[in-house]
Amino acid sequence: MAEFEPQLNNSASKTTSPKHFYDEDSWKTPTGFELAWFSTGCITLLISLAKSLIIISRQSTGFRGWIEPVVAAILGYVLGDLGTGIYHWAIDNYGTAKTPVFGSQIEGFLRHHDHPSAITKRHVATNLYVGAAGFTIAVLPMNIFCTNPNLLAFASAFLGCGMFCQQLHAWSHTPKGKLPPLVVALQDSGLILPRAEHAAHHHQPFDSHYCIVSGVWNRVLDKCKIFWAMEMILFFIFGVRPRSWSDLDSK
Template identity: 50%
Template structure:
């Protein structure tokens, strides 16, 4: 006698970070020991740079110049985050040398913006931390100028943590630490409302993800539109946005 057909139990599915509802147990969102090691190295590099800056400034009895250099580092980091974000949002693909993985990740981020809030800390920062360690650590070890160290320490630290600031801009206010909310509200970190504008059509504004202080200037003066025209006139490549 033929046995009735028994339906097979469904296999568990892990939804990737590029779909609309990523799961927290997605391996691509979890930190590895390699990620943690690079973030530890990057943080150590920044701390050593700032510690040497303070030490040298104390020895030389200077105060204004290192502070001003640190402020310039903060401002340049925000501008750099916008230019870099614009570039990988609009040009290249996953096969692009060196930058391919980040281009693919940012394209996935546009498909599922809140996936970044489910990334573990070191997973989110390790690429930038590796870049900071490899480029900044030699400078920190060789030079003793307090102005240079202040600039490099703050700029590299802000660049490394920009992805965390970016993640906070995607979280709801109720799930953020009060200090983070306060820093967003006063403009030290990019606000949730300002960054939300980047994720609305036509997706071609508010590229800066550190403090967002440059966004109004860049968008009002159509800086990226002009850059896109230059790229198109020289290379014949249209921006994705």
């Protein structure tokens, strides 16, 4: 069981110099690799939306033909928020910097607890290229082979939330005066993650308010203790303690 035991926690992360994780100069200028994946993700999303619109218009079913794709997109958006919460919870609580595939994200999320405003200094391509790469790999084959506008609408919204959630996350840490008016209006309406909603996550033991698209699922998940139940199940089956338990002990 020891190999699954989380090794990093919030207090431990402070023992390492933050310079490696908080380098504004390098973050302001994205690499060509980051720009390429970010651009590819945005193009893939536009192609998916355009294909959906073309298919719907060719079906010539009038207003009724738009209802199902719109509902599918809304459902994808709502479930996208839930998906980011589950992923955020897992990254925050399990694994280490040495975990295959996810190690760098795990380490980055843990350092984010120490320097929450650092994410606002990063270029949008640096923030989003990982999500854009995943979105492209998942959606590009659908753009080529899928002809169902409902499926395309759902996938674009659901996976698009995963692609852009880190920017919504960054905006939730950005002072209101530095945000575009449209972003502020969307935050105030609750359509994207409000600043106060996410601020509740940044208190030890970092065990609530994980969803970072709109945060609409946070109240349900936290009130019903869904993540706590999942942690108990994993603990009893694998003997693995989530990182939030250690942070709670420290608190």
